[in-house]
Amino acid sequence: MVHYPNGKADIPGFTPANKRPNKKYTAHRGMNLEEDINISNKYYLDHDKAVIHKKPTPVQIVKVDYPKRSAAKIVEAYYRTPSTTDYNGLYKGKYIDFEAKETKVMQFPFKNISDHQIKHLDKCVRHGGIAFVIIAFTSINEAWLVDAAYMVDMYRHHDKRFLSYDEIKDNGHLIPQGYAPRLKYLDVIDDVYLREE
Amino acid sequence: MVHYPNGKADIPGFTPANKRPNKKYTAHRGMNLEEDINISNKYYLDHDKAVIHKKPTPVQIVKVDYPKRSAAKIVEAYYRTPSTTDYNGLYKGKYIDFEAKETKVMQFPFKNISDHQIKHLDKCVRHGGIAFVIIAFTSINEAWLVDAAYMVDMYRHHDKRFLSYDEIKDNGHLIPQGYAPRLKYLDVIDDVYLREE
Numbered sequence: 001m002v003h004y005p006n007g008k009a010d011i012p013g014f015t016p017a018n019k020r021p022n023k024k025y026t027a028h029r030g031m032n033l034e035e036d037i038n039i040s041n042k043y044y045l046d047h048d049k050a051v052i053h054k055k056p057t058p059v060q061i062v063k064v065d066y067p068k069r070s071a072a073k074i075v076e077a078y079y080r081t082p083s084t085t086d087y088n089g090l091y092k093g094k095y096i097d098f099e100a101k102e103t104k105v106m107q108f109p110f111k112n113i114s115d116h117q118i119k120h121l122d123k124c125v126r127h128g129g130i131a132f133v134i135i136a137f138t139s140i141n142e143a144w145l146v147d148a149a150y151m152v153d154m155y156r157h158h159d160k161r162f163l164s165y166d167e168i169k170d171n172g173h174l175i176p177q178g179y180a181p182r183l184k185y186l187d188v189i190d191d192v193y194l195r196e197e
Numbered sequence: 198m199v200h201y202p203n204g205k206a207d208i209p210g211f212t213p214a215n216k217r218p219n220k221k222y223t224a225h226r227g228m229n230l231e232e233d234i235n236i237s238n239k240y241y242l243d244h245d246k247a248v249i250h251k252k253p254t255p256v257q258i259v260k261v262d263y264p265k266r267s268a269a270k271i272v273e274a275y276y277r278t279p280s281t282t283d284y285n286g287l288y289k290g291k292y293i294d295f296e297a298k299e300t301k302v303m304q305f306p307f308k309n310i311s312d313h314q315i316k317h318l319d320k321c322v323r324h325g326g327i328a329f330v331i332i333a334f335t336s337i338n339e340a341w342l343v344d345a346a347y348m349v350d351m352y353r354h355h356d357k358r359f360l361s362y363d364e365i366k367d368n369g370h371l372i373p374q375g376y377a378p379r380l381k382y383l384d385v386i387d388d389v390y391l392r393e394e
Binding site for chain 1: 245247248250252253254255256258268269270271272273274275276277280281285286287288289290291292293317321323324325326
């Protein structure tokens with residue numbers, strides 16, 4: 001795996017996701033972080049390694065129709081701001097909690113994560129859970145696990161507006177990729193959080 | 198707290214929830230399990246005792262309008278069957294997972310819980326989490342914590358179609374009620390699962 005520490009976005013041979021003509025059927029398509037995590041979670045679940053799910057998108061339901069002989073139809077609803085993270089679950093008896101974020105540029109801007117989510121991650125750490133953020137640099141097809149304690153500290157106390165790629169590289173953990181699971185993030189959890197076991 | 202082990206629904210002085218004229222403003226209203234748990238979770242969260250949230254209702258979003266100068270409006274969506282339970286989170290370093298069910302009759306019919314949810318609860322137990330079902334008998338204003346291992350076993354292996362009130366009383370744990378939190382289910386978790394700590 002090649003690292004591009006200089007923030008260069010125009011990598012030779014790389015086509016941005018939105019310019020690929022037929023993304024769905026391209027064999028070597030770029031990273032879709034949410035999909036990759038969902039598929040990995042399904043693999044982990046099916047192989048009885050962990051019980052980690054994506055939470056449903058929070059929706060404020062305003063109006064529902066009940067047509068005869070068919071399912072209730074929601075006809076007015078709005079997206080709500082999530083008050084927690086996207087993923088949580090259970091691995092080797094431990095509570096796991098994380099947020100997943102893609103970035104096209106070679107840094108992670110703090111505006112990509114909400115105050116609510118930072119507060120939630122902080123709570124998870126303080127109550128003894130394993131909490132982190134997975135940050136994917138889509139332009140170079142890398143996903144990094146960044147511990148929540150570090151993320152919360154940087155977000156809160158350093159007058160910073162982003163984490164640079166180098167900071168993430170120095171303080172995070174590269175997630176190995178493969179066929180199944182696509183993102184082997186439980187391996188990183190073993191290394192980083194459960195080494196003594 | 199008075200127990201009515203004989204399944205009698207017409208308790209003297211009791212008015213069913215759907216016949217109360219002004220439920221919202223009645224001081225001694227009956228139990229609304231979901232609301233009671235949500236308020237209790239907020240109390241636990243605000244007092245930094247636990248990090249337990251209700252998952253959003255899963256919705257299949259089909260069509261979204263993007264009106265100018267206002268929020269995206271979902272105009273066609275459908276309820277999806279939940280593949281997990283309604284609540285999970287973190288307490289004293291432990292993964293907590295549960296489903297909450299109301300029943301108006303003095304038994305808990307197994308048709309009130311899905312195969313998916315039983316499978317999920319079983320996984321949570323096997324992976325070292327604390328998992329249970331909270332069953333509320335709304336007619337007598339009692340909520341019981343029933344351990345997931347017992348629930349899964351009864352659901353799967355005994356050719357049974359329901360748990361009787363007596364079975365729940367003998368194998369479950371009555372959840373103390375109060376003003377704040379309304380349902381003190383963490384106290385029961387302390388007693389049942391974390392006694393040595």
